[in-house]
Amino acid sequence: MAFTDGKALSEGVDKSLTARSSMSLANLLWVRNFFWDGRSPGLEEQAVFPLTNEHEMGQSLEASVSKLRTSTLYPPLFKSAFGSDIISENQIRKALAQFERTLISADSNYDKYLAGNYKPSEQEQHGMDLFQNAPNAEKLIRGANCEHCHGGPKTFKELFHNNGLDSVVTDAGREKFTSQPTDRGRFRVPTLRNIALTAPYMHDGRFTTLEDVLDHYNEHIRQSPTLSSFLQNISNKKGSKNLELTKSEKTDIISFLHMLTDSAFITNPEFSDPHQTLKTQ
Ligand code: HEC
CATH class of the missing domain: 1.10.760.10 (Cytochrome c-like domain)
Known part of the structure; x- marks a missing residue:
């Protein structure tokens, strides 16, 4: 599970649940x-x-x-x-x-592609283009605008955003730390590396699958005062408030997300149970 625990919230020593989902430890x-x-x-x-x-x-x-x-x-x-x-x-x-x-993950097919050693399938390439492009209905450029926040080889920018999960914020997020109302419901943009392995998704693990995540960004963005402007009125269809990706475009983006799975990272013996390794040395 690429250093997550597969649970929405995790159980601590006292059997109570943590307030948020365990995060990826890659990079x-x-x-x-x-x-x-x-x-x-x-x-x-x-x-x-x-x-x-x-x-x-x-x-x-x-x-x-x-x-x-x-x-x-x-x-x-x-x-x-x-x-x-x-x-x-x-x-x-x-x-x-x-x-x-x-714990560096830098050997996925996406990394190989960046190094010129991997040719993405048509579907992966299309998903990557959509992931990176900002949509422009007039110029007929289709896109999902993910790059704004999850851009570059790291797949995250050092930003805090409200990505539209709730209209009435249930967890104040960064506001709890800064006491700034403008930070209400904002969370760190997480890495998407090995994302196919780290379900469930979001700070509270509310989405079980990547399909749910794409449905969220495509058609369930909730308005609230701190909602990121990158997620407002950005659409592939003139006049629409939703992204308006087609079903197959969403599937293509997911196939790009699978390109971020790094099998060398998840099977690296240096990251395995140290007690096991010490015993066999
Ligand atoms: C405005 C910035 C922004 C944009 C644009 C954006 N995201 Fe996110 N993304 C975030 C933030 C912030 C989170 C964490 C939110 C939370 O948990 O409350 C997140 C979380 C995620 C997660 C869950 C990560 C995890 O470890 O649980 C996935 C998957 C994801 N985004 C994919 C995408 C895809 C695909 C797109 C494009 C369709 C996209 N994001 C567009 C900011 C953004």
């Missing part, structure tokens, strides 16, 4: 603001939240340190990484963050 090296609302500016800081949050892993850093210190497995590993086997809170953060920085 965090290029992310500047972590979590759906961007409240954490660095991976070292971010790592502390899930470790200590009472509804997630619910253990103080001190307790983690003392457990790791008394394990037989970890002190030598810390020694080889940091030169000392006295494990500290800071080293735990650094170790986790540095591991996460290695």
Whole structure:
């Protein structure tokens, strides 16, 4: 599942559910603001939240340190990484963050295409064009305008947007962190890499399939004061408020999204269960 858990919301140590869906961990090296609302500016800081949050892993850093210190497995590993086997809170953060920085997904068919080593099928090419184009009914350019937010090789821009999920916002999103009403219902634009593997979708996991996601962008954008202007009155049909993609255009975009699946990433032994790997070494 490309470092997600396949659930809309996740169960923590106390059996309660997290408030939001677990996010993809691919290509965090290029992310500047972590979590759906961007409240954490660095991976070292971010790592502390899930470790200590009472509804997630619910253990103080001190307790983690003392457990790791008394394990037989970890002190030598810390020694080889940091030169000392006295494990500290800071080293735990650094170790986790540095591991996460290695989770680079850059070998999908889309990457091969960018490097000139893969020829997309007709359907994939058409989906890619639609994904990238802004529609212009007068010039007969068809498009889905995804590029505005999910553009470039990273497939996300460092932006926060309200992408029209609700007319009455149920989760204030970035506003909770900035206290700015203009941020109400805005969330970080997530990467789309390995997106075919990371259902369900959106911050609350409300969509089960990519078809649902395309239906959302095509015909169910909800108006609200902070709705992104990139999702308003943009259409393939003059005068329409909806995108007006055809069924086969939506399928083509999904086939492009499948080009973002990176089998080298999801089968990389360096990312597998470390206990398993250590046992077989
Ligand atoms: C205005 C910016 C914007 C545009 C345009 C946009 N998106 Fe998004 N997209 C977002 C944001 C923000 C989220 C996260 C929203 C949330 O969960 O509340 C998101 C989430 C998604 C997700 C779910 C990701 C996940 O990990 O759960 C998919 C899939 C997606 N977008 C695909 C698309 C496609 C396909 C298009 C074009 C039809 C598109 N997006 C257009 C901003 C945008």
